[in-house]
Amino acid sequence: MSKRIISFVLNGDPTDAVIEDNMSLLDFIRDTLGLTGTKKGCEQGECGACTVMLDGRPINSCMAFAAEIEGHELTTIEGIAKGGQLSVVQKKFIEKWALQCGFCTPGMIMSATALLSVNPDPTEEEIRVAIEGNLCRCTGYAKIVEAIGEAAKAIREVQ
Amino acid sequence: MILPEFKYLAPGSAEEAIGLLVQYGEKAKLMAGGTDLINYMKDGILAPEVIIGLKEIKGMDQIVYDEEKGLTIGALTKLIDIERSDVVKENYPALAEAVHLIASTQIRNKGTLTGNVCNASPSADSVSALFVYGASLTVKGPEGERVIPIGDFYQGFKKLALKPGEMVISITLPPVKENEKAAYLAHTVRKAMDLAIVGVAAKITLDENGVCTDAKIALGAVAISCVRTPQAESVLIGRKITPEIAEIAGREAMKDCKPISDVRASAEYRHDMVRVFTRRAVLAAADRF
């Protein structure tokens, strides 16, 4: 078994961890780091429940190896709230009732946050494209799209 | 899901990667974004002993445009950066359209164009666009660099024209002239996470009288790899592009493909959709003038 120590930045903090080469990033996050906010759905890159950010880009953590994050910045859903304060996107999801069971929510929030970081004023179409790789089996997307649009507006007003 | 055991190596240069490829031979697989490879490993289709991860190689993720030389896309350029690139959208819209249709935002943030090309899926959206733009691949191996036109790259189902130890370094698209326009259209059930039932790219060249002097049409998902359709192309040459002519080209295109039946569509349906989507792609390209 190939084991090694990797160094990376986890939600803003420099971190070292022991990994095995054949570990998916998703299993590493959930089982080794114990951060279970990132969900495991299909494990095939289809559902987006496992979405995290690597150097600010939204990716499916089931479609990456833990070994790939050496020297890079990983952001999980646990890194989105700052100082005990939910982010604007998180607050808008609650306000707009953009979740029911909540299983897709961490992935949705990651995709939405990544979108707003590169495009602060997205069209509805751009919002839908940003979450095209996130399946929700309860809410039906309309509320989610609305919440992301409201979050974009709220962030723009503050700035 | 348990992945088979392997060793992950992350070389810092293309030379180092080629050295490893020579050293491990058949036991190794190159990985750019890994969004196809990792699924093959989970499904037990591939079990490489060594994975040569290319993403730490610096400077291979660029998009460079030059009016004389055209567009060069590094092997590690992410798909999303291609569809968002202004020079691509402006000069190679059919490529931007094709790339945008691949999988999902998350996959396009990790996957690369070169990976998509080397995965050699017959339904790869990007490949048809590369065919009509006349793209070529720069590959590097133990004996140095060489250039392979995309039309020579596929030698059978998933069989690439790469020699042992060779890897693709970049993809180059020649400059597009003022009187050339292209479009890509795919027939899918939903936009995201769906493979094309049929994909068609068309590029047409018109003279000052609006007469077509050159045409390139490539079909995806209807043969063992992406194919050009000389029959449909020759229909367009020497004529003005009208809906009737585009329809005749579509009918001719049906003769140049051998679609299969699978869960997404029957061979007969695909065949007919080749007609429809060839017509639409030709008209969409003509509309850009």
Ligand code: FES
């Ligand atoms: S668990 Fe990764 S996309 Fe579904």
Ligand code: FES
């Ligand atoms: S809220 Fe249940 S899956 Fe989206």
